[in-house]
Structure formats: structure tokens, C-alpha cells
Amino acid sequence: MTEILVVDDSKVMREMIVACLRVEEDFAFTHAASGLEAIEKLALKPFDLVVLDLNMPDIGGFEVIEFIRGQDQLQSLPILVVTTRGDEGSRARALGAGASQFMTKPFAPDAILANVRSMLRRDAAGSDE
Amino acid sequence: MSSAFDASEFLAGYLVEAEEHLSASTTNLLAVEASLRKGENNPRAVRELFRSLHTIKGLSAMVGVEPIVDIAHAMETVLRLADRAAGALTAPAVDALLSGLRAIGERVRALSAKAPVMPAPPQLLDALAALEIARSPEAPTRELELEPELLAKLSPAEKAQIVQGAEAGRRALRVDFTPSPARAAEGINITTVRERINAMAEIVKVLPLSMPASDAAPGGLTFALLILTDAADEQLAGAAATTPAQIRELQTRRTALAAPLAEEPPTAEEDLGETEGRKRGIVRVDVARLDDALERLSALVITRFRLERAVDALAAQGVNVGELGDIVKGYGRQVRDLRGAIMRARMVPVSELLDRVPLIVRGLSRATNKPVRVEIDAGQAELDKAVAERIFPAIVHLIRNAVDHAIEPPAERKRLGKPEEGLVRVTCFERSTTQLELCITDDGRGIDREAAARRAGRPVPEDDAALLDLITLPGLTTLDQATKTSGRGLGMDIVKRAAVDQLGGALSLRTKRGAGTTFTLLVPLTITIVDAFSFVCGEQTFVAPVAAIEEIVDVVPGGLVRGPSRHTRFGEVQFMERRGEIVPLVSLSSVFSLASRGDPKALVVRRNGTPFAFAIHRVVGQQEVVIRPLEDPLVKVTGVSGSTDLGDGRPTLVLDLVALSSAISHNRAEVSL
Numbered sequence: 064m065t066e067i068l069v070v071d072d073s074k075v076m077r078e079m080i081v082a083c084l085r086v087e088e089d090f091a092f093t094h095a096a097s098g099l100e101a102i103e104k105l106a107l108k109p110f111d112l113v114v115l116d117l118n119m120p121d122i123g124g125f126e127v128i129e130f131i132r133g134q135d136q137l138q139s140l141p142i143l144v145v146t147t148r149g150d151e152g153s154r155a156r157a158l159g160a161g162a163s164q165f166m167t168k169p170f171a172p173d174a175i176l177a178n179v180r181s182m183l184r185r186d187a188a189g190s191d192e
Numbered sequence: 193m194s195s196a197f198d199a200s201e202f203l204a205g206y207l208v209e210a211e212e213h214l215s216a217s218t219t220n221l222l223a224v225e226a227s228l229r230k231g232e233n234n235p236r237a238v239r240e241l242f243r244s245l246h247t248i249k250g251l252s253a254m255v256g257v258e259p260i261v262d263i264a265h266a267m268e269t270v271l272r273l274a275d276r277a278a279g280a281l282t283a284p285a286v287d288a289l290l291s292g293l294r295a296i297g298e299r300v301r302a303l304s305a306k307a308p309v310m311p312a313p314p315q316l317l318d319a320l321a322a323l324e325i326a327r328s329p330e331a332p333t334r335e336l337e338l339e340p341e342l343l344a345k346l347s348p349a350e351k352a353q354i355v356q357g358a359e360a361g362r363r364a365l366r367v368d369f370t371p372s373p374a375r376a377a378e379g380i381n382i383t384t385v386r387e388r389i390n391a392m393a394e395i396v397k398v399l400p401l402s403m404p405a406s407d408a409a410p411g412g413l414t415f416a417l418l419i420l421t422d423a424a425d426e427q428l429a430g431a432a433a434t435t436p437a438q439i440r441e442l443q444t445r446r447t448a449l450a451a452p453l454a455e456e457p458p459t460a461e462e463d464l465g466e467t468e469g470r471k472r473g474i475v476r477v478d479v480a481r482l483d484d485a486l487e488r489l490s491a492l493v494i495t496r497f498r499l500e501r502a503v504d505a506l507a508a509q510g511v512n513v514g515e516l517g518d519i520v521k522g523y524g525r526q527v528r529d530l531r532g533a534i535m536r537a538r539m540v541p542v543s544e545l546l547d548r549v550p551l552i553v554r555g556l557s558r559a560t561n562k563p564v565r566v567e568i569d570a571g572q573a574e575l576d577k578a579v580a581e582r583i584f585p586a587i588v589h590l591i592r593n594a595v596d597h598a599i600e601p602p603a604e605r606k607r608l609g610k611p612e613e614g615l616v617r618v619t620c621f622e623r624s625t626t627q628l629e630l631c632i633t634d635d636g637r638g639i640d641r642e643a644a645a646r647r648a649g650r651p652v653p654e655d656d657a658a659l660l661d662l663i664t665l666p667g668l669t670t671l672d673q674a675t676k677t678s679g680r681g682l683g684m685d686i687v688k689r690a691a692v693d694q695l696g697g698a699l700s701l702r703t704k705r706g707a708g709t710t711f712t713l714l715v716p717l718t719i720t721i722v723d724a725f726s727f728v729c730g731e732q733t734f735v736a737p738v739a740a741i742e743e744i745v746d747v748v749p750g751g752l753v754r755g756p757s758r759h760t761r762f763g764e765v766q767f768m769e770r771r772g773e774i775v776p777l778v779s780l781s782s783v784f785s786l787a788s789r790g791d792p793k794a795l796v797v798r799r800n801g802t803p804f805a806f807a808i809h810r811v812v813g814q815q816e817v818v819i820r821p822l823e824d825p826l827v828k829v830t831g832v833s834g835s836t837d838l839g840d841g842r843p844t845l846v847l848d849l850v851a852l853s854s855a856i857s858h859n860r861a862e863v864s865l
Contacts, residue, residue, distance in 0.1 A: 073247050075205035079254055082201070099382045099415065102400045103371045106411030118246045121386070121398050126345070130400050134412075147250035169253040 064091040065183060066109065070101040070127065071116040071145075076168075080114055080145065083172040084179055098122035102130050105137065112183060114175075115162070117146040117153065125160055132161035141182040145170060203303070206255050210300045213244040217293055220244070222551055224279075225286050229547075235279030235349040236394075241289070242271040248296065260299050262312035266320040267292040278349045288319045290555065336364075337443040342416065345399055350418075353396050355444050357420035362394075364442040367417045369432045370409045380433050382415050388431035393421030418442065422481070482538050482577075489534055490721060490818040492527050497815070497839025499523065531816065535718050539574035542620050542628070545584060546570050552588060553616055556595040563602060563613040564595055573622050576718040579695060583630070583715055586690040590632040590711050591616060593684070598636030598709055608706065610635065623714065627697075627739050630713040638705040639663065657800035660701040661858070664688040691715055698740075698850055700800045722819060724846070726812040726838060727795070730786025735817050735836055736795065736847045743796040745770060747777070747807055762856050768794065768805055778856055779807040780847075783831070797849045804853035819846050830855045 067090055071077045074096070081092050093110070095101035098119045105113070113131070117124035124144060131137045144162045146153065154165045164178050220237040227234035249264035267289055274281045281289075295316055299309045336343065336351050343351075358364040369385045382398070389395060397418045405412035421428065425436035499520045507513045550566050557564040575583075599605075599614035606612055620630040641659055645652040653659040666685040691697045697715035716722065716739055724735040725744070745768075753767040753774055763782025768775045775796065781788035783806075791807035798804070817836040831852030835843040 072243075073209055073251055075202050075209050075251060076247075076254065078205065079202055082198075097383065099386065099398055099400065102413065103376075103382045103411070103415075106413040107371065107373055107376060116250075118243060118250075120240075120243060121395070122400070126400075130402070134402055147246055147253065168250045169256070 064089050065111045066091050066093065067179070068093050068095060068101060068104060068110045068113045070095040070098065070113060070119070070124070072096055072119045073116075076116070080175065083170075083175045084114075086176065087180075098124060098127040101127055105131065105134075105140075110140065111186070112141045112143065112179060114143045114145055114179070117144060117157065125156060128157060128160040128162050139186065141186050143175075143178055143182060145175065200255075203255060206251050207300060207304050209251060210248055210260075210296075213248050214293060214297050214300065217241050217244045218290075221286060221289055221293065222548055224281055225283075225551060226547055228281065228283060228286065233279035233281075235275065235353060236396075238271055238274050238279040238281065239349070242268060242275060245271065257299065257303060257309060259309055259312045260296050262317065263292050263295050263299075266312075266317045270320055270323050275349065278352055282324070285323045288316070288323055291316055292320060294555075294559070335445060337445055342399055342401075346397055346418075350397050354418065354420065354442060357394065357396075358442070358444050362420040362422060364444070365393075365419050365421060365428070366440045366442055367419060367428050367432045368414050368434060368438055369417065370411075370414045370434075372410050375433060385415075385432050386417070389417055389419060389428065392423040392427055392431065393419040395419050424481075482534070485534050486538070486721070489527070489531055492530070493721065493816050493818050494837050494839055496520070496524050496527050497837070499839075501839050528816065531721055535576070535721075538576050538578070538718065540577050540580055541570070542573040542575050542580070542630075543568075543570035545575065545580045546587075546618055546620075549587070549591065549618055552591055553595060556592060560596055561601070562595065562599050564599060565613050565615050567615065567617045567619075569617075569619045571621055573620050573628055574717075575628055575715075579715055579718065582690055582695060583713065586687040586713065587618070587630065587632065589684075589687050590713075591618070594632060594634035594636065594709070598634045598638070600637050622717065628715050628717055630715065631710055632713075633708060633710040635708040638707055638709055639701075639703045640705070656701045656703060657802050659703070660699065660800050661854075663701075664699070687711070687713075692851060692854075698799065721816055723814060724817045724836075725795070725814050726817075726844070727793075727808045728810045728812060729780040729784070729791070729808045730788060732784070732786055733812065733838070734780070734845050734847050735838070736849050738814060740797055740848070740850050741795050742798050742803065744811055745794050745796060745805070747792050747794045752777070765856070770796070770803070770805075773803065775803045775805045776857075777805040777807055781807075781809070783852065783856075795849060797853055799850050799853045799857070804849075804857070806849055806852070817846065 065087070067084065069077045069080050069092055071080070074094075077094050077096075084090055084092070093104060093108075095104055099122050101113070101115070102122075104110075115124045115127060124146065128142055128144075131140060131142060141163045142161065143164045143166065144157045145166045145168060146157075147168045157165050163182055166175060166178060217240075220241045223237040224234045224241070227237070245264045245268045249261050249268060252258075252260040252264065270285060270289065274285070295313060302309050336346075336354050338346075346354075354364050367389065369382060371381060375381065386395065386398065395417060399416045399418070401414045401416055402412055403409055403414060417432065419428075425439050428439055429436045503513050503517055503520050506516070546568050549568055553564055553566040594616045595614070599616075600608065600610070602612040605614065615633075615635045617633040618631070619633075620628055623629040639659060641652055644659065644662055648662055648665060650662060653662050664684045664687070688699055691699045691713045695715050697713060699714075700712045701709065702712070703709040716737070723738040725738055725741060726733055726735045728734075747768065751769050753769050763779055766777045768777040777794060779788060779791050780786075781791060789809050791809055793809070793811060794805040794807045796803050796805045815838075817838070819834040819836055831848055832845050833848040833851070834846045836846050838844050
């Protein structure tokens, strides 16, 4: 199974993301409703990919990315940022902090699926090398 | 299309979340306004507002509601600037943001009703864009001392929040929580810990810290919660599954730039004196601690009863209890003084409770297009925090009713020769040492008795008391059409439930067609420990709060008035003459099916302004009692508000005679003669 962590404080948004990705039968989803919850889950269990919102209570997506990239074992974990912040500054900051891909809401269902597939392929290729 | 995604599937969830965020945003904006009135910023509320609007914007974009995206985006821009200025917002900005919330709310409701969603109002977007966000914050006079790697992760607003909290006398602490798979299996995770800490502290920031994995931290992770609190270390440690030794105090120190350069820096003593001076007079105490103190006091009150009984028993055996009796009396006085001191510490000014009323009236006034002036006179009255929290929703409901139902539209008022601007007055005063009277008055159209009766399918009420009984029937609404602000099936029964059923208070009504309505709420200043009369009825002892009893009178057989005999399921209703007034009289023995030994005394209560008497056998005395609520629905009975311990180890029922008289009156109306 490919374990995907979906992080967004909006339950409806998490469900929308899962609805876009669930066509892949071997995807398993874990929800996190905050950045803190995401970090805790990442510390306790391995994941293959993270779909991450930026705007969350207590600790935002930028801080989650910085934390992930600060951990040796999570250096290559693919992170797809899906955010309402469509500005260039946010994109640059997220990618600069270590996000693998950046998408804005509203997103097209096919686009998010294609992004996730390509990130997982790239990751698999990287780990084969 | 390969995915199973269909945005319309998520509409119901979207509507729920949007309403939740709107409600939270309104609360946060009101908090911003309350802070503004005190001349303070509220960076936390601004951040929360920003977050809610950002989420609304993202969700609205996903379900394709562009007008809401536009409004939320314009509001978000204002809030982002305010956040950068440490939460500084101006009164015009609060106004414009309130309009924005209202505009989003209208569109969410339109979507919910499957009605067309109006575009974003250009004047609103212009007003939001034209706002000037106030000055940058003043430099704090103190700065936070923290490890550099933690300090670097805090924003200036968060640092200021900690420093200001510490200066206001709260404890600034770092509490660590270390997650593990075992703890997660027990349901202890950062989310539950955060919720538990949040119940006893203001969380400023939670920082994840990585560390080498070990047995103590198998995930190689600890969360440092930076908080402001008045709670004890033991409580916090329990909430964070750690030990008190792991809790660290955050230190602040005076900044080098704080003192003007031309002046001498204050000496250590002056510095201390200034800080102490600022703190003097106010100590913020967690309500849980006050509840704990009250609980311990309750035990002392019961011990006093037991001591008194033991002394009485010794005296009955012929023992000379002179000195012991004096000691017990002195102890009783000390307990009473302690009760006064603890109760005073629990009191909050009613003026603080009513702080939000002008904003509520303003919002209602705009929503209904009726100009309404609000007058508030709370005087110096104070109320137990627990009572204040329970009664406030009832006050809000009465205000909504006044603006929405009672006050006429301006054109109608003009035609009637009234000022176009309606008036809502909220006044209160302490009617006695145990009761507060709160009046909500409007100068509107008054309640139409015939219309209310028609709507309820009942006979037209003969007076205001009967009218109040009618309009507090569960589920009744007196307005024919649901409106934007009320009329959603929530009726006056909510007010009655809060004031009468939950608090053992009273609600009365005075209304005049064309001139207006006044609702009067009589609520106890405190709950839990009250002064009560104990009395015997049949073979059983009961107590009833002194505040509810107007008078204790002798029942003189010759003073009973013969009239139509009325029987209810509570027994026979007789009539008693009291100072030229006819008062219904029911024997409590028959109400509770107890063997009567003759009931020569009567307790007179007043309900909706009219008296009602309960015959009893004997009054035992007046004393403080600790009321324990009856939680089990099986033992919840109308007229019984709780139980108490009078020191004999047996539970004694606390009666709510006002509620009981109300139940009997309703019953009387239903039985045939």
C-alpha cells in the first residue's frame, strides 16, 4: 500500500483531496487536522507522501515542511503543497523550504492525481538509483 | 475524467464548515472590538479571524462560489496587514469586517436555500480596500528570554503576547509533551493534550522539537507548548502527561530601549515597585480553582451542621455545652465569613457581562433595517460567573426578540407618532443580597395577546402572567414569518428554562399594546450555597431558598375563602385571604403524597408577579445549604431543584416552589371543575 498523509484543518477539504486520489486502489489515506497532528503522525509511522495545506492553526504548513526536512529519515519524503495561497511569494517560500510540488486551490481533480502519481514515480526511481 | 470527484457532493459539508467558521469569526471580531474599547490589540483573535476567512476562501473556491472568494480575499488582505501590525485594527475596520461576515453569511444561506448567490457588493470591497491599518505596535518594554532556536520560531506578535501576559500577572510557561505509540494507543496525542491544556491556559505557540530517538521519546519528537496560565503545575502536568518538574517558567527581561535615553534607568527597587504596582489589585484566578475552594467550603458548611447536631444531642442528655456551644457558634460565623469572601472572589461585574450588548443590537439593527438605540445601566451590580454564563444567552434572546419582533419599522413608528429610532434598555440592580433583577425593555408594539393565543390554539390570556405562560410554551413563536435574526423555532421557553428551571429564578412580563414590553429576570446572585428555610411537611424535612419565599404566614382556618373547589393531581386548591388579596393555597403534603399532620403554616411565593401559597406543618429554621444538583433524569422532578445534606447524613430535597406553583397552575387550567 502507498501510505498518504492528507493534512488540512478543513475536513471537507481533506475529503475532497481523498476523493480525487482514491481512484488508485493501493492508496491508503491518513488524515491530520493540524500541522501538529501531521508532525506527530510522521514521527510515529512511515508515509510515502504528504499532501499539505499551508494555513492551519498553531503551526502552519511552512513550519511542517521545515520540520520534515530537518529530519534525516524524512529528507526524501515527497510533499505536495495544496494551498489557497496562490501568490509567488508563498510558492517560492514553500519550494525553498523543501516542498516537492505546489498547487493552488481550487485544483482540478485530474491535476492533483497526476501530480501525486508523478511524485511517487520520481520517488521510486530515486530510491532505485 | 478518471477521478470520482464531484464538488456538489461536498456542498453539505461545505455549508456546515462555512457556518462554523463564520460563527467563530464573529466571536473573534467581537473579542477584537472588546479589546479595542480597552485600548488594546488582540493579535490572537486577528490571527484566528484570518485563518477562518482563509479556509472559507479555499473551500468556496473548491465549490465554485466566487462571490464569497472575493469577499473573503478582501477581508483577508485587511487582516494580514493587521497581523503584521501586531493585531492592530481600527473601529472602522471592525465595522467593515462585520459587514463582510454578514455578506458571506447571506451568500452561504442563499446557497443552502438553493437560491441564487449575489455577487460580492462592490461598495463592501471598496470599503475594505480603503481601510487604513493603524500604526505599528509600540515596542514592548520587556523581551522574552528563551533558547535562540525557539525564539527564532516565534513571530513578534507571539513574543509580545507572552510578554504582555506575563506583565499582566499570568504565568508564562513551557510545558513539554512527548508523543509515543503507547500514548497514542491510549488516546493521548498532541491534539488531545492541546485540547486539555487549552481548557486551562492560553496557548501562544506549540513548537515541535526533534531529538535523538530514545525509550522516552521513541518518535524522536517533543512538543513544547508555550502558554499563559493561572493553573497549577500539577494540573498542567496531568494534562500534558508529564511531571511538574518538566514545566519551565519563561523569563522576561527589560529591554535596553525601554527607558528613554535621556532618563536614568530605574533602580532595581523602582523597577520591582512598578511591576508590583501594575499587578496590585488584580489577580486572575482560574474558575476551576474557585470551584475547588467552593467545594471545600461546602464540606465545612456540612461539618458545621453535624457539630450543631452533636452539641444539641449532648445538651439533650443534660451535658453542659455552654463553652462548646459558643465555639460552634463562632465557627459558624467564620464559615459564613469565608463563604462571603469566596463568593466575592467569584463575582464578575454585570457591566462586563453586558459589554457585548451594544454590538449585538447594532448587528440586529442593521440586519432588520431598524434604527435602534441601546441604553445600558448595569450600575455596580455583580454576579457569580457561573450564573452570568447561564443567563447571558437568555438576555441575548430577549434582545433579539425586542429588535426583531417588537420594534416597528421606522416608517410605521413615524406614522404612530413615535421617534423613528427604537429603544432597547437593559437595566439591572441587586434587589436583595441574594437576587439580581435584570430588565429588558423595548418601546415597540407590545405583545398582541389575541395573536399569541391564536397561534398557540389556546384561549386569550387574561393578564400578563397568563400571557407569559402562553408564550413560554415550548416551540411557540409569535411571529408569523421566520426572519433573518430570529423565528427559527427557538422560543421564549429557552429564556424560561435558563432563568427559572436552571437557576431557580423568576421571569415576569409587562406589556402594553403600542407602548412596549418589559421582561424582568430575577436571578440568584450565586448558586451552590444559598440561604434556605428548612421546614417539615408530613414526616419529611425539605428546604427552599430564602430568596424564593416572600413571606411565611399562619394559615387561619377562618381566613380561608370558600369558593369553587378545584382539584388537581396535586390535591385540592383552596384560597387564602392575605391583606385583601386572594392567594391560592395548596398543601405540600398532598403535592408529595405525604401523610398530613395538619398544615398550619404557609410559604408564600410569587410567580410572574402573582402570589401562591404552600401549606406546611412547621418551619425548622434558616440556614446555609449546599445544593447538589440531581443529575439523573429519573429523579428529576418538577419542583425539586436538588438535594442537600443538613448534617444528619441523609439527603434532604431542595424545593423550587416557584416552578412547583407554575406546574400546579398549568395543571389547574387543564382539569375540569
